[in-house]
Amino acid sequence: MIKIEHVHKWFGENHVLKDINLHIKKGEVVVICGPSGSGKSTLIRCINRLEPIQKGKILVNNVDVNSPKTNLTALRAEIGFVFQQFNLYPHMTVLENITLAPILVRRMDPKQAEELAMELLHKVNIPDKANAYPPQLSGGQQQRVAIARGLAMKPKIMLFDEPTSALDPEMINEVLDVMKGLAREGMTMVVVTHEMGFAKEVADRVIFMDEGTLIEENTPQEFFNNPKNERTKLFLSKIL
Numbered sequence: 121m122i123k124i125e126h127v128h129k130w131f132g133e134n135h136v137l138k139d140i141n142l143h144i145k146k147g148e149v150v151v152i153c154g155p156s157g158s159g160k161s162t163l164i165r166c167i168n169r170l171e172p173i174q175k176g177k178i179l180v181n182n183v184d185v186n187s188p189k190t191n192l193t194a195l196r197a198e199i200g201f202v203f204q205q206f207n208l209y210p211h212m213t214v215l216e217n218i219t220l221a222p223i224l225v226r227r228m229d230p231k232q233a234e235e236l237a238m239e240l241l242h243k244v245n246i247p248d249k250a251n252a253y254p255p256q257l258s259g260g261q262q263q264r265v266a267i268a269r270g271l272a273m274k275p276k277i278m279l280f281d282e283p284t285s286a287l288d289p290e291m292i293n294e295v296l297d298v299m300k301g302l303a304r305e306g307m308t309m310v311v312v313t314h315e316m317g318f319a320k321e322v323a324d325r326v327i328f329m330d331e332g333t334l335i336e337e338n339t340p341q342e343f344f345n346n347p348k349n350e351r352t353k354l355f356l357s358k359i360l
């Protein structure tokens with residue numbers, strides 16, 4: 121579903137992705153971890169071309185993400201993105217936040233979009249917040265709205281960039297539980313996170329990045345019990 125081949129990216133002189141190769145199958149859950157500044161956000165932002173690349177190739181469902189012929193709106197409709205900062209529209213209700221893109225991009229009938237939004241709010245366990253405004257919600261609730269908003273486009277892939285790192289500790293699990301549910305339903309997911317409990321429970325593969333390079337990848341079992349690279353070992357010793 122996602123093919124990342126020999127990808128390089130520079131920000132000016134800064135070589136931030138160095139020959140990244142990664143294939144992700146339909147239904148796979150891949151966790152990416154690594155020190156701050158190692159290129160994790162940049163890598164997943166390249167998947168839906170929030171960032172362009174200078175070398176290599178990224179294919180999503182066999183569509184070349186960086187081809188000038190690619191319809192970006194159509195591509196992004198297939199890929200949900202959940203950010204660390206929830207990025208909800210504060211002046212719109214929860215329901216309006218969720219129905220906006222399906223109505224505008226998918227041309228969904230507004231009534232139908234509302235029904236779908238309510239279904240999704242049940243799924244993320246906050247159906248009672250449909251008419252609230254984001255600033256009235258806790259961080260954990262806002263992040264669950266952001267997930268529902270992503271799902272409303274019926275994406276084939278969900279990307280998560282440190283979805284729980286802006287949350288107070290007591291709210292982390294309510295978000296991770298929703299993500300675990302999605303993983304079990306077979307969603308293809310790429311998740312940048314340092315929540316290693318999540319990785320152990322639902323990841324098919326864990327990837328460690330450092331200084332723009334994909335250093336090590338393995339099953340969670342092997343990755344945590346038997347890390348091979350010294351940098352991986354050092355990183356794990358700091359976060360576990």
Ligand code: ADP
Binds near residue numbers: 131159161163
């Ligand atoms: P991570 O998510 O692993 O913390 P990032 O992908 O955010 O790492 O950053 C990788 C490198 O790219 C860092 O050196 C960072 O300073 C740089 N970088 C990230 N975004 C930008 C940007 N928009 N402009 C210039 N440099 C950037």
Ligand code: MG
Binds near residue numbers: 162281282
């Ligand atoms: Mg980041």
